[in-house]
Structures are given as C-alpha cells and as structure tokens.
Amino acid sequence: MRRHFYAACFLSLPIMKKIFLFLLLGICLNSIAQNNETLHQTAKTFMRQADYANAVLVLNRALQQEPNNLGMIKDLALSHYFKRENTIALDVIKPTLDREDADDQCFQIAGNIYKALLLPKDCEKMYKKGIKKFPESGPLYSEYGELLWAQQNYDAIKLWETGIKVDASYSKNYYNAARFYYLSKDKIWGILYGEIFLNMEPQSSSSPELKGILLDSYKKLYAEANLKEIASKEKNEFAKAFLEAMDRQSGQAAYGINTASLTMIRTRFILDWFNSNANKFPYRLFDYQQQLLKDGLFEAYNQWIFAPADNLNAYQNWVDTHSAEHKEFFNFQKGRLFKIPPAQYYQDKYF
Numbered sequence: 001m002r003r004h005f006y007a008a009c010f011l012s013l014p015i016m017k018k019i020f021l022f023l024l025l026g027i028c029l030n031s032i033a034q035n036n037e038t039l040h041q042t043a044k045t046f047m048r049q050a051d052y053a054n055a056v057l058v059l060n061r062a063l064q065q066e067p068n069n070l071g072m073i074k075d076l077a078l079s080h081y082f083k084r085e086n087t088i089a090l091d092v093i094k095p096t097l098d099r100e101d102a103d104d105q106c107f108q109i110a111g112n113i114y115k116a117l118l119l120p121k122d123c124e125k126m127y128k129k130g131i132k133k134f135p136e137s138g139p140l141y142s143e144y145g146e147l148l149w150a151q152q153n154y155d156a157i158k159l160w161e162t163g164i165k166v167d168a169s170y171s172k173n174y175y176n177a178a179r180f181y182y183l184s185k186d187k188i189w190g191i192l193y194g195e196i197f198l199n200m201e202p203q204s205s206s207s208p209e210l211k212g213i214l215l216d217s218y219k220k221l222y223a224e225a226n227l228k229e230i231a232s233k234e235k236n237e238f239a240k241a242f243l244e245a246m247d248r249q250s251g252q253a254a255y256g257i258n259t260a261s262l263t264m265i266r267t268r269f270i271l272d273w274f275n276s277n278a279n280k281f282p283y284r285l286f287d288y289q290q291q292l293l294k295d296g297l298f299e300a301y302n303q304w305i306f307a308p309a310d311n312l313n314a315y316q317n318w319v320d321t322h323s324a325e326h327k328e329f330f331n332f333q334k335g336r337l338f339k340i341p342p343a344q345y346y347q348d349k350y351f
Contacts, residue, residue: 036062055079104137138163138170168340171200199338212309222253238346241277263302300329
C-alpha cells in the first residue's frame with residue numbers, strides 16, 4: 001500500500017512542476033504585458049508632446065518584448081512619420097498591411113507615408129487594397145479621394161460620395177464633397193454637405209472656410225434666373241424637391257442674400273418642406289433645423305453659420321445684444337452629437 005502511495009507521488013511530481021512553471025510563465029507574461037502597456041502609455045505621452053524621438057526610443061524598447069503588438073507598431077510608424085523619417089516609417093507599417101488583424105488605420109498611416117514619399121501609384125494600389133478589406137471605411141474613401149484630387153482626377157468625388165453612403169457618420173467626406181460641388185455647377189449638394197460638416201465638427205479649423213462656401217453657394221443658387229425651370233430638368237427626386245422648395249422662397253432673396261434674408265428663407269423652407277416633402281424624404285439635417293426652429297434657436301443657429309462670413313462686426317454686435325440666446329444655442333449644440341442615418345442617402349448620381 002505504502003509503495004503505491006510513493007509511486008503515485010513520484011508520478012505526480014512532473015505534472016506539479018509543469019503546473020508551477022505554467023503559472024510562473026503566466027505571471028511573467030502578465031508582468032511583461034503590464035510593463036509594455038506602461039511603456040506604450042509613456043510613448044503616447046511623448047507623442048502628445050511632439051517629442052517623437054523619445055517616443056521612438058520607448059516604443060522600440062517595448063517592441064523588443066512584444067514585436068507583434070499592432071498598436072505600438074502603428075505609433076512607431078507615426079512617430080517616424082512625424083519626424084519626417086518616412087522611409088523608416090514605411091518599413092515599419094508596411095508589414096502590417098498583410099496581417100489578418102490589420103485595421104483600416106494601418107492603411108491610413110501607410111497612405112500618409114506614401115504621399116509624403118511622393119509615391120502616388122503605390123499609394124493608390126495600397127488604398128484599393130485597404131478598401132477591399134474595409135469596404136465601409138469612410139476615412140479610406142476620403143483619403144483616396146484626396147490623392148486623386150491632388151492629381152486633378154475628378155473621380156475623387158465618386159470616392160467621397162461612396163464614403164458618405166457607406167459611412168454616413170464620418171465627417172471628412174462631407175467636407176471634401178462640399179468643396180468639390182462648390183467649384184462645380186451643382187450647388188445643391190455643396191450646400192447640404194457643407195452644413196452637415198459644420199454640425200458634425202462645429203469647432204473644426206475648417207469651419208470658417210465652409211461658412212464662406214455656404215454663404216456664397218446660396219448667393220450663386222439664387223443668382224439663377226429661374227430655379228423652377230432648373231428643378232424641372234433635375235432627375236434626382238430629392239434634389240428636385242429641394243430646388244422647388246427653395247424657388248418658393250425666391251421673393252425673400254429679391255433684396256440680396258445675407259444672414260437676415262437667409263434666416264427668413266430657411267425658416268420658410270423648413271415649414272414648406274415639412275408640409276410637403278418630409279414624409280417622402282426624411283433628412284436629419286432638416287429635422288435638426290426644425291427642432292431649432294421649435295426651440296427658438298434657429299436665428300442663433302443661422303447667425304453662427306452665416307454671419308462670420310457675411311459681416312463679422314455685425315455678428316459680434318448680434319452676440320453682444322443677444323447673449324442669452326447665443327449662450328443657449330451653444331449649450332444646446334455642445335450637448336448633441338450630430339449624425340446622419342445611413343438610410344438617408346439621396347445622391348444617386350454615381351451609383
């Protein structure tokens with residue numbers, strides 16, 4: 001009996017050692033992972049401080065322990081990119097593009113590096129690969145479109161429109177498309193996309209540019225001799241309804257387009273739209289305008305959009321004399337995240 005007991009203990013000993021070693025290995029790996037996470041956060045702090053040399057140093061140290069850590073690889077590539085060491089940056093990020101766990105950000109980073117290296121053909125090939133893997137990535141469509149636009153390839157708009165269609169909440173495609181349409185004969189979509197971008201990114205550094213584009217686009221829209229005739233030739237039913245409703249407000253534009261006249265035009269437009277078109281063409285932008293109108297904030301909203309480009313001194317005077325209304329609008333705006341539902345895409349020209 002005792003012999004069997006000792007034999008059982010002897011046979012169990014290697015298993016216990018394995019368990020002990022396994023637990024010890026787990027503790028070590030966990031310690032390494034925690035240490036690397038600390039190093040990664042330290043590197044991110046250096047990156048926020050624009051100290052990219054130290055970020056590179058720390059990330060290289062951490063990657064010695066975790067060479068396949070995708071997050072650290074992306075940050076290392078970005079740090080080299082911001083140091084303008086683009087060849088090194090490309091060597092760092094390029095292998096990730098073939099990894100199963102690669103995300104669309106890997107392709108975005110690679111795209112910026114290819115552009116900096118002036119390799120447009122390689123960059124375009126890479127974007128196509130990225131979009132094939134991530135067909136609903138708004139950022140990839142936006143940046144691929146920017147690559148084509150820089151080459152004066154007007155197919156860029158097809159990419160931006162696709163980005164809007166498949167990733168309706170990504171703002172940059174609206175920005176790029178609004179600027180494109182502003183330079184074209186089609187002012188409808190420039191007006192709509194420009195205002196959507198402003199609501200998605202109200203504090204963007206691009207907002208002043210878009211506000212000027214919006215004001216000028218309305219001026220050009222009402223400079224047309226006969227909006228009703230233009231509407232009759234419009235094949236897109238949503239755009240046709242928009243033009244017809246805008247035409248019915250033409251009387252308000254008779255004495256010029258400015259912040260005051262646009263506030264009146266747009267007020268009457270919203271009342272008209274919800275009386276005749278809202279059920280057929282639900283649109284988040286117009287829902288938002290109606291909400292502001294009901295809450296008594298529509299004038300402040302229009303002042304915020306048009307007055308800085310129209311007459312900055314007059315806008316400041318309006319803010320001084322309507323401080324409560326101005327403050328209420330901004331508090332309202334800060335408490336909301338503006339998004340367009342995916343089903344509300346009506347620009348079907350390219351599909």
